[in-house]
Amino acid sequence: MNTRLHPTIDHVTRRIIERSAGPRAAYLATVAQQRTSGPQRAGMGCANMAHTTAALPANDKLKIHAERTPHVGIVTAYNDMLSAHQPYETYPEFIRDHARTLGATAQVAGGVPAMCDGITQGAAGMELSLFSRDVIALSTAVALSHNVFDAALFLGICDKIVPGLFMGATQYGHLSAAFVPAGPMTTGLSNDAKAKVRQQYAQGLVGRDALLESEAQAYHSPGTCTFYGTANSNQMLMEIMGLHLPGSSFVNPGTPLRDALTREAVRRAVMNTGRTGGEAICLADIVSEKSIVNAIIGLVATGGSTNHTIHLVAMARSAGVLIDWDDFAELSAVVPLLARVYPNGSADVNHFHAAGGMGYLMQELLGAGLLHGDVTTVMGQGLATYTQEPWLDGNTLAWRPLPQQSGDTSVLRPVSEPFSPDGGLRLLRGNLGRSVVKVSAVKPEHRVVRAQAVVVSDQQDLLSLFNAGQLEKDVIAVVRYQGPRANGMPELHKLTPPLAVLQDKGFKVALVTDGRMSGASGKVPAAIHISPEALADGPIARVMDGDWITLDCERGVLELEVDAATLAARTAKHPDLRHNAHGTGRELFGLFRSHASTAESGASPLFGDRP
CATH class of the missing domain: 3.50.30.80 (IlvD/EDD C-terminal domain-like)
Known part of the structure; x- marks a missing residue:
């Protein structure tokens, strides 16, 4: 699109580029070195290669030993305690099977922990929550450290999981990569009704049985919780940064379209290796100062989670990009609020998606000069594809233009009629x-x-x-x-x-x-x-x-x-505060607490600066 970029967005982006010059150059130099050397399969010792392929089917072994086709690593946050991650149970075999149809191979490189803040709220386990992000980053690095992959697929949804996967993935920025969502659960009890029962319980007007029944009706099936908290803010960020396929973030689990999008994510990851005739696109090509700015814009335009004033800072730093709260505030002042999704409204993410979702949001932002369109994505160059919606033409996945009007202006509005002139x-x-x-x-x-x-x-x-x-x-x-x-x-x-x-x-x-x-x-x-x-x-x-x-x-x-x-x-x-250091595994996290940076620099012992 040729729309002129808003001057504040241009100014903030230039400031971030200047501020980040040193660490960004160092990061890209490391990526370039890794990209040149490539995976170590070609130079592996025979015993090392045998360990790599020992458990694989014979045909997969032959392909990997011949070094002629791309090999995809899967990093998964599957467990069936988190409803959002339960659908990932079947993804590895699904991905392996589809990779074979493309002439490629795939392995689960490793798993990462995934805890639920909704379960640990108010309990000691919640004190492990923030630093679980950094553990996930470390676990992602361990998973990919075997250095036998040409591409990576990251399976994660919830609060600390996507930021942690992202922080680990950037250390392998030379790989072709995509983040693969699983989608939200279908709509249950309305968010307004759920909030009302919670307040009644706080006042002693209803008992635990009524509260539990209300919560169980709201959180009722596999899939991501449907309110617009950190988990769904994560999905928005991955899509607006070009790390998801267009329109894939909020498609429900277990549907034909969800399966088709997962197959296409595998195809894109394989194609983006550049080894099957496509253009080589690595993760570091996608993650840039501009894509980080787009992420902040998406956050404020949708009223997303405040947790990302911490997480997004740490995520950016992992790729050598330095952002701070001044950047958030200045962008929020010029980017209008276009979405009302609970807790900022009564609708849930299914309503948001039905009203036009991410495609309509980006269409409006790009048309108003409020988003960098000249970025690289898993789809290639530019965000134009992301203003379309996926659909099944028979059994074939395709993208088509979105309507020019929102499907529900109580949930999603154009830039010309925002809910608020700023992001809030x-x-x-x-x-x-x-x-x-x-x-x-x-x-x-x-x-x-x-x-x-x-x-x-x-x-x-x-x-x-x-x-x-x-x-x-x-x-x-x-x-x-x-x-x-x-x-x-x-x-x-x-x-x-x-x-x-x-x-x-x-x-x-x-x-x-x-x-x-x-x-x-x-x-x-x-x-x-x-x-x-x-x-x-x-x-x-x-x-x-x-x-x-x-x-x-x-x-x-x-x-x-x-x-x-x-x-x-x-x-x-x-x-x-000695009680904070004991029980529920808190003893193991003393090093993280003592080396954590300030919240504004990401609250991270890995990528933040000490105060």
Whole structure:
């Protein structure tokens, strides 16, 4: 498309390119060296090759030994505890069979762990969640370290899994690669109805049986949870970056179209090796400064998960691209909100997909000069193909133009009639540090809160105060010592229902924390990811009960109303956090906690900078 790029997007992209010049050049040099040397199969010792192919069928062995056809490695996050990943159980054989029809071969290179934040919310296991991303990155690198593959397919969906797979995959950026989704479960109990029961349970109006029945009706079958949290934000990111096939992110599991898209992903990975007559396209060709900017644009245009103000930073750094929260905020200021998907609306991702989905979204953004179209994707050059939708012409997969109008403007709108003129992701600055807030689901009348602080160092303490009726007032809840160094930065999703109850009663309510909220954070303003965190002697460690705080989402201000001299004179008294280091495997993650970077640099012990 010839539409002129928006000047702010051009400016931010140029700034990122300049900022990243050194690390990006070093990354690309490593990729070039690996690309030149290629897989080691040709020079392998006979014993090494025998180990590689020992368990394979005879015909596959012959092909690999002859070194004439592409060999595809599969890195899978399959387990059947996560509904989103359960469909992957049958993918390896499906992929192997289809690779053979293409004259290629495929093996499962390795598996990576996949944990569910929905299961571990509020429990000790959640303190392993963020760093599971870095474990997945390490596991991906181990899986591909045998260096016998020409291409790789990455099977993953949920919160930390896709970022971790991505971070590991970039270390093998010389390979042809594609990410392969499995799709969302069909629509169950509406998100509004589910949220209502959660709030009723928080108030003691219904019991556990009613709550469990409600949740089971919402999360009811194989496939990704249908709300627009981090898992589905992951899928959006992979598609808008060109690492998924066009229109493939939100096709339900177990359907003929889903199977056809998976077969095509295998074909593309094989073709992009350049060994079967196609153009050679490697992962590092696709992942660039422009594709990272496109990812941020997609995030803010859809009201995606705030977790990606951490994950996307770490993902970009793994490919030598340096981004920060200023980039998110400046892009959010000029990119309109085009989607309303729960928790930013009542619809789920199935409704979003039916209304036009990713194809319509990118069509609108490209047409308005709000997206880089001149990028490389698994389909080749440019994003034009991504403005089409996949369909089955008989048994043949094809792409066709989308309608020029949204199928449902209550879910998905054109740039000319957005839900909001900006993306709703704001950077907050002040004497408490830097943090982010997502306001796309926060009503305008709730976006400015001035109230006295109630300070706790554990989310359970705040829940206890709520249950005791001690929060029936205007309040800013300060929940600290929840950063990556303190306890692995668990999500504080359990705080959403009680704070929403207080807001519904007419109180001015907000949350201030150095921790994370769920990808489903919603209608209560929440200043999250405060950097520096309390354990790193950030100012949040010196807030006291009763201090006045102003949280102003409109002006981008988070201010503790204490003069600088008084604040400096206060001594932070860190609580005893030794319990965070024991039980549920937390002993194993001490190295990760002690070497974690700030949230703004990705909260990673692998690719972040120490504060």
